[in-house]
Amino acid sequence: MAGKKGWRNAGLYVLLVVVLIALGTAFMGGRPAPANAPRSLRYSDFIEAVQANQISRVLISPDRGTALVVESDGRRAEVNLAPDKDLLKILTDNKVDIAVQPTRQTPAWQQAASSLLFPILLLGGLFFLLRRAQGGGGNQAMSFGKSKARVQMEPQTQVTFNDVAGIEGAKLELTEVVDFLKNPDRFTAVGAKIPKGVLLVGPPGTGKTLLAKAVAGEAGVPFFSISGSEFVEMFVGVGASRVRDLFEQAKKNAPCIVFIDEIDAVGRQRGAGLGGGNDEREQTLNQLLTEMDGFEGNTGIIIVAATNRPDVLDAALMRPGRFDRQVVVDRPDYSGRLQILGVHARGKTLSKDVDLDRVARRTPGFTGADLANLLNEAAIMAARRQLVEISMDEVNDAIERVMAGPEKKDRVMSERRKRLVAYHEAGHALVGALMPDYDSVQKISIIPRGNAGGLTFFTPSEERMESGLYSRSYLQNQMAVALGGRVAEEIVYGEDEVTTGASNDLQQVARVARQMVTRFGMSDKLGPVALGRSQGGMFLGRDIGAERDFSEDTAATIDAEVSELVAVAYKRATTVLSANRAVLDELADLLVEQETVDAEQLQELLLLRDVQVADYA
Ligand SMILES: Nc1ncnc2c1ncn2[C@@H]1O[C@H](COP(=O)(O)OP(=O)(O)OP(=O)(O)O)[C@@H](O)[C@H]1O
Numbered sequence: 260m261a262g263k264k265g266w267r268n269a270g271l272y273v274l275l276v277v278v279l280i281a282l283g284t285a286f287m288g289g290r291p292a293p294a295n296a297p298r299s300l301r302y303s304d305f306i307e308a309v310q311a312n313q314i315s316r317v318l319i320s321p322d323r324g325t326a327l328v329v330e331s332d333g334r335r336a337e338v339n340l341a342p343d344k345d346l347l348k349i350l351t352d353n354k355v356d357i358a359v360q361p362t363r364q365t366p367a368w369q370q371a372a373s374s375l376l377f378p379i380l381l382l383g384g385l386f387f388l389l390r391r392a393q394g395g396g397g398n399q400a401m402s403f404g405k406s407k408a409r410v411q412m413e414p415q416t417q418v419t420f421n422d423v424a425g426i427e428g429a430k431l432e433l434t435e436v437v438d439f440l441k442n443p444d445r446f447t448a449v450g451a452k453i454p455k456g457v458l459l460v461g462p463p464g465t466g467k468t469l470l471a472k473a474v475a476g477e478a479g480v481p482f483f484s485i486s487g488s489e490f491v492e493m494f495v496g497v498g499a500s501r502v503r504d505l506f507e508q509a510k511k512n513a514p515c516i517v518f519i520d521e522i523d524a525v526g527r528q529r530g531a532g533l534g535g536g537n538d539e540r541e542q543t544l545n546q547l548l549t550e551m552d553g554f555e556g557n558t559g560i561i562i563v564a565a566t567n568r569p570d571v572l573d574a575a576l577m578r579p580g581r582f583d584r585q586v587v588v589d590r591p592d593y594s595g596r597l598q599i600l601g602v603h604a605r606g607k608t609l610s611k612d613v614d615l616d617r618v619a620r621r622t623p624g625f626t627g628a629d630l631a632n633l634l635n636e637a638a639i640m641a642a643r644r645q646l647v648e649i650s651m652d653e654v655n656d657a658i659e660r661v662m663a664g665p666e667k668k669d670r671v672m673s674e675r676r677k678r679l680v681a682y683h684e685a686g687h688a689l690v691g692a693l694m695p696d697y698d699s700v701q702k703i704s705i706i707p708r709g710n711a712g713g714l715t716f717f718t719p720s721e722e723r724m725e726s727g728l729y730s731r732s733y734l735q736n737q738m739a740v741a742l743g744g745r746v747a748e749e750i751v752y753g754e755d756e757v758t759t760g761a762s763n764d765l766q767q768v769a770r771v772a773r774q775m776v777t778r779f780g781m782s783d784k785l786g787p788v789a790l791g792r793s794q795g796g797m798f799l800g801r802d803i804g805a806e807r808d809f810s811e812d813t814a815a816t817i818d819a820e821v822s823e824l825v826a827v828a829y830k831r832a833t834t835v836l837s838a839n840r841a842v843l844d845e846l847a848d849l850l851v852e853q854e855t856v857d858a859e860q861l862q863e864l865l866l867l868r869d870v871q872v873a874d875y876a
């Protein structure tokens with residue numbers, strides 16, 4: 260590979276020398292440049308000059324692409340004409356003498372220009388090729404000449420996995436794609452099915468584009484990119500043809516990566532939205548699906564798409580053979596942030612007092628882009644303050660500046676709030692882990708997302724997934740788990756200190772309890788009856804309430820039974836958390852420290868400590 264490239268470079272250098280010699284002879288043997296060689300005039304300046312009566316004659320080239328202009332004072336200039344239908348009118352209005360050069364007869368000035376222009380163009384082209392061959396033009400995006408599509412092509416992205424930090428899981432999942440792009444034959448030989456499409460899911464600024472570029476960079480293949488929103492801005496039919504164009508180019512350059520940012524802009528569910536949806540978008544989406552189905556298995560094109568709204572995507576995109584692989588790119592936790600800071604500190608002169616560890620601690624909720632921005636701001640401030648290195652002062656100021664950015668203020672938590680959220684989530688997780696017969700905890704996180712301060716993920720057992728049935732004890736456990744967050748806050752901070760952070764949890768508890776009583780017949784007092792024809796809910800954004808087919812008395816009994824169920828769940832959560840207060844503290848500490856705790860770590864903690872498992876309700 261390297262050898263072949265070396266020869267190509269050598270060949271290019273030889274060509275370069277030949278051109279230089281040719282250029283030299285052109286200068287020496289050719290006629291001297293005319294004394295009044297035309298200078299070039301910008302089109303807008305030209306029109307202005309016309310309107311200011313500074314132009315007496317215009318000689319338009321046969322293809323109407325350029326014109327030789329004679330100014331009132333006799334000077335000459337050359338203009339590249341814009342396709343402007345008003346040009347003739349402007350010229351006649353200003354009484355400019357117009358002549359159109361007949362075809363074939365090339366004027367002397369044009370000959371002179373082209374004898375100089377040709378070698379220069381050739382030279383320019385060669386330089387471009389050289390840069391390309393050496394990969395020197397790596398970051399210089401090139402657009403297709405064919406259409407005005409903003410399809411960008413980078414022959415070599417020069418980004419490697421080393422430049423991407425803090426999202427190790429996502430990196431790991433994509434190494435296979437790199438392997439395939441590097442050695443497609445090896446995979447094809449054994450008949451391995453390669454993913455065609457990978458969907459990167461995560462909030463803005465977490466490094467999805469960077470990751471896609473790194474895959475291309477690691478594999479040494481070209482990187483094509485376009486943003487979904489650019490397809491939709493276009494006129495009807497253009498989006499679809501642009502998709503065709505994109506794939507045509509990709510096939511010519513395979514193996515390669517095609518990156519579609521903001522795929523939700525094209526990939527929204529078809530037929531959704533008011534007025535039956537957007538025809539242009541649907542056509543574009545259909546074309547995309549057709550193209551993805553069209554290329555057979557291992558053609559070496561891998562489509563990587565990014566979105567932060569996987570929920571709105573058309574299900575057809577997720578079918579096998581399309582984007583059947585999803586990789587989550589989440590906000591980094593503490594250690595991830597530390598690694599990202601490490602990446603962006605490279606090449607910056609930091610003074611010894613800069614403690615990146617402390618910076619990582621202070622910036623929960625920051626994305627990779629925020630952190631890159633932070634260090635850059637600090638560097639700019641240091642330069643403005645005429646320092647030779649970035650000190651902790653600049654870093655601190657930069658943190659504040661980035662935090663002050665839109666909506667980041669609430670995303671970034673104070674230490675106190677962080678600890679409170681840690682206790683809240685630890686409460687959910689611990690109650691869940693210690694209830695008999697409940698789903699297992701998969702991951703606990705106090706990284707803020709959306710409206711939630713943190714989240715505890717549970718993995719439902721396979722049996723439950725298959726049957727879709729919930730036992731009475733499961734639902735009772737679920738209520739206790741949902742209350743666990745609030746209860747932990749109460750135990751640790753006292754009843755007066757509880758926050759509104761649990762309002763979602765409380766709604767969930769109320770819903771489960773009411774369903775148990777009215778739908779599942781799980782109330783002792785009311786017995787196994789289903790009450791109420793509908794459960795109510797939301798319709799067109801309004802709460803329509805449940806349709807009732809029972810008496811006021813029954814309604815009161817229902818309310819009492821619901822309260823009773825909630826009270827029992829509350830008591831169970833309180834009992835189990837109080838009995839395991841030490842473990843609760845330890846888990847909360849671990850969360851404050853790491854921001855995420857996975858299943859294994861929680862298991863380890865529970866095994867090492869002496870824990871009290873909850874009784875059945
Ligand atoms: N995990 C990371 N490691 C190192 N740098 C990162 C990381 N994430 C983001 N950055 C920095 O932030 C910049 C912007 O990130 P990028 O554009 O890849 O995010 P994105 O997820 O594609 O965002 P968007 O959804 O807004 O397009 C990167 O060029 C890089 O400098």
Ligand SMILES: [Zn+2]
Nearest residue numbers: 683744761764
């Ligand atoms: Zn909660």
